[in-house]
Amino acid sequence: MAAYLENTLIGLCDEAIERKKTISTFLTSKIGGEPDKIPAVCFRYPSCTVCKSALTHVVQVYCPLDASPYHRTINVFACTNTDCQGKSDGWKVLRSQCLDSDVKLSTGAAGAQQAPHVQPAAPMASTDWCADADDWGVEEEDCCSSTWTTSQTPTVQPSSMAVTESAAADVGSQFQSLSISTTEEDCQPAGPTFQEYYISVVEEGDFTADSGMEHAQDLLREYEEREGASVMELGDSGGGGGGGEEKYEKTEARHGDAVFSGFMKKVSLCPEQILRYCRNGSPLLISKPPLDLEKSVPKCSHCGSGRTFEFQLMPALVSLLCSNNASETELAVEFGTVMVYTCQSSCWKSGLSSPVEECAVVQQDPDQKFFK
Template sequence: MASRPEEVTLIGVCDGQLDSKRYQSSYLTNKVGGPPDWLPGISLQSTRCGRCGAPLAHVVQVYCPLEASPYHRNLHLFACPGVECSGRSDSWRVLRSQCLEAESAGTASRPDPAQEAPLAATDWCDTADDWGMEDEEDWGGGMKKEIHKEAAAAPEAQAACETDVSSQLQDLSLGERQEDVPVLRSFFISVVEESDLFGEEDDLRHAQRLLREYERREGVAVGELDGGEGKGGEEKYEKTKARHGDAVFSRFMKKISLCPQQIMRYCRGGKPLFISEPPSNMAQVVSACGCCGGSRTFELQLMPALVSLLQRGDSGVEAELEFGTVLVYTCTNSCWTTGSKSAMEEICFVQTDPDQQLFK
């Protein structure tokens, strides 16, 4: 049996505002806010809050095809901007949509490079993966994607699934005014591999280890190598104490400390980064896929730094969206039937953060 490829966590960061007058986004674009760009053939979806019934704002769009799959694949996250609904899992929705590459040919072409703004979402670091970038050999781009088997759902099972989703989603009607749907300011999302952020820290840790070995061998004490000296030449020690004894929160803060401006973490099949202790019934919270009945797996999570970017496009006023982290779990098989017109609903799990103001 071949060993499983090492899991790679991708870090999403804001890469500048997406000006719709200068750049026409498509389903290939990874972005915050703006209207959702649906895949060709996917019916327009109107999502409403499970708590108050209000129209949901489009928060994030991610182009995330899977390796060895013939499908384009998108995730769209929506949330209720109402104050009373902030931080509640039932006020968030995530929809997964797919279509064959052949179905999209000639329907939604890649935007003209001349239209792209500087530092657009398709401009990656040299060692980073092309999150959503296509090339001639690999239509799915260079994202680290898990090899999987496409679930061959029977037509009747798919029809039942679409009926179930349709009962949860209200179709966009001609009578619904567009201004009733809140639209957030749009920003590009760019990406780097998390491992690229650890180079300097690994060097420092190695130096610290050598220093401790030298102290034990020679019986002398030397100052800490922390990148700077303490006041008056004294040794400088920095110790992190868990807030209120919250070890989970402490680990969360330590993990994101090298890139506190990260707005998203992506690692399909990896381990989520909880901001607080998860519920004991997490296995029940992440229920089986409503379509194929298979298991769900962690795919991505939104981070606290995203909150300050969520502003209403018409006024620039910050939306009433507060959260610590939003974890997204999707069908492990990414089940889909060719020709389907309805997006699949997946699971959002929201954890709140009492120290949210630290990220603004």
Template sequence: MASPAQESTLIGLCDGAVDPKRHQSSFLTNKVGGQPDWQPVLRRQFPRCARCGAPLAHVVQVYCPLEASPYHRNLHLFACSGADCSGRSESWKALRSQCLESEVEPSKVAPAQEASLSASDWCDSADDWGAEEGGDGWGGVKPNRRVEDEPPAEDPAHSDMDVGSRLQVLRLGEPLMDTSLLRSFFISVLDESDLLGEGYDLDHAQELLREYESREGVTVGELNSKEGSGGEEKYEKTRAKHGDAVFSRFMKNISLCPQQILRYCRGGKPLFISEPPSNMAQVVSACASCGGSRTFELQLMPALVSLLQRTDGSAQLEFGTVLVYTCAQSCWKEGSASAVEEVCLVQTDPDQQLFK
């Protein structure tokens, strides 16, 4: 198991649109929006908003197996697009699903797509939190917390897609519901430590950083790419005009790549956009399946907000960052056909207009 100091953070970026005429996605695909691709052993699941009861839109799908674990592993994030709901933690759901390699028929798994991540990209730096020993390793485990299950729906019909605007037109696969899905695109990935390496547009990053400093009256400092600097940034601690030191630190950390839409670092430290709640122990509760602790795994970033639109351009979601905490042991009951619900913590953006 790697120590926290050795962990690297992986950054997700918007890549090509998911074109149903060219791509056949599967649970191995990392993507935003569209229809969720469930593992073949799972029943289709249609979570609803705990606040208003409306069906949730699929926001992000990540394939994230753990090293030394025999399981395929996915996280699906869903959110309510209601105007009064999207910025609330109770209106989001994170569902974790797992299955063994032996439970997957190779003929039913779509091949790797040209714009998507390889199956190992998300797990190269992930800690081994999920290895279980022996066939009786599930003794004493509480039943999985199940989300609302419904009978499988007919495959939705896809409409034409405007490739130039990177949009995908889909229908939400819930019976008797005529609800559009969010526009869909692949997620590409890079290691945060490589941002100062060859091929990254440092001049563009400097320009974005200067624009932020001018707007906010805060000095973050020049990005240092000189050889031998270790890729670190110079940072002058100055309060922003709105006086939010937490937000200033958040902006400093993402200044090399403001267009990042997702950060992945299982067992690492999240980037809070505002002060975390004082009752974090209650917010990040114990795993409902095994009673064990949860650990930070990934977060959605502000740059994703403007991309999350329905096919008619309406019902845009609003958030600052969405932090996802998952079972530290990644517990799973073999033979389960329902995903396990994890914890989402939504923080609003104190300066949302910066990302429009």
């Protein structure tokens, strides 16, 4: 997988998901709403470790790994209580996987039940997350959405995802007859949900220093005026090809180090980015971590493997996390960046039915006003 993802993928907010027109599935990457049903996987809405309140669904990321037979979806949840924001314990990350055969079994269990009257659409190939990735927000208009139910604990086996196009097409066709019954045991959100949007993707390499230079310089000038830190000019100082190391004058900002300056320089090429994906890569830190970040990430509690960085949520996402219904209680989640670490082997074994809990590391925004 690392060979495919040497270049970071950037997630951008796409169009809103209108439930009357389109229905998302676990093959959809999206902001907000409810997590979509994954065949053979059941669980209850997670609770906040700090205040015990039910968490709110923040993002769903469909991220199959190259050369693995599994579909793979990661759901991220957060506590909307003010006292819990900015704390890693107020977040939960759940990874779920399934085989094509699980989809077929779910379809068989549905029996003769009728599927929703929606027009079929071309399914998204699982390799779309790898080298050929160009869109996380494919509209699967033929697919049936539903909430997650309860059950037991997870699984174990190595990773990487590449299902053939014919297999993916077969999965898409199975959804037309897939129906999930709704019972008292079904997992329903305990409170309001965030508005739903598709997530689309571009490669970070598509953004050059020149393409965003004017806006980037404006942002950096504002930062220098506000924080008293001088950042050297963007772009290569001359010379061919490689390097690209970011150098900063030693003047420190009020934040205490130049990490935030580097974060702003990187983000300024695409300020609208809401997610950065680079499995086995390195996160973009918004502030200096108090400890060795990699060593502080716990090993997978299910197989004992180490965890690797997979993706992170970015500040631009904060303003998009609004209540799905204007009449409901207003929701808000504040953060600088949320880094998601997942099992290096992506442990999973077919036949077990609960998602694997992964690790979220939260860094607060040292200057939240800068992004508004």
